[in-house]
Amino acid sequence: MRKDRDEYNKIYKLDMNEEWTGGAYDEEGEAVFCDICGGELKWDQAKGEWHCPECGQVMSRAVYFDYIGAEPPGTECLINCRENYPFCKKYCDRYLIDPRDPMLE
Numbered sequence: 001m002r003k004d005r006d007e008y009n010k011i012y013k014l015d016m017n018e019e020w021t022g023g024a025y026d027e028e029g030e031a032v033f034c035d036i037c038g039g040e041l042k043w044d045q046a047k048g049e050w051h052c053p054e055c056g057q058v059m060s061r062a063v064y065f066d067y068i069g070a071e072p073p074g075t076e077c078l079i080n081c082r083e084n085y086p087f088c089k090k091y092c093d094r095y096l097i098d099p100r101d102p103m104l105e
Contacts, residue, residue, distance in 0.1 A: 024050050026068040027086055028102045035067070048082035061085070073097060 024032040024041035032041045032050075039054030050059040061081070065072055070086065072078040073095040081088065089103040097104065 022084070024064075024084075025086060025103075027070050029086070032068055043084040045082070045084070 022043050022045070024043055026032050033039065034041055034052035034055060034057055036057050037052060037055040039052045041050045041052055041059070043050055048061065050064050051057065059067060061078055064070075064085070065078065072085075073089075073092070076094055077085070077092075081094070083092075086101075086103045089097045089101055
């Protein structure tokens with residue numbers, strides 16, 4: 001019985017921390033969905049890009065910013081940063097983020 005439960009958890013159990021930090025969000029913190037298939041986009045920290053696990057679409061940082069209508073706080077954010085935007089605003093040390101930004105509330 002224990003082995004069956006362990007197998008089930010390996011396959012189906014969600015890691016909520018991973019879901020939050022590996023998700024794709026717009027400027028208001030809402031989930032972002034693929035414009036091709038409607039699947040929920042995910043962040044890949046190792047590659048520094050967003051992707052759709054359902055259809056395979058990949059978005060670079062510049063494409064993703066354009067897609068969600070975001071204005072990066074600076075060029076280094078757009079070119080050199082490899083953090084999940086806008087989640088990274090909560091701890092960014094490169095720029096002074098407006099304290100009224102929805103991600104900081």
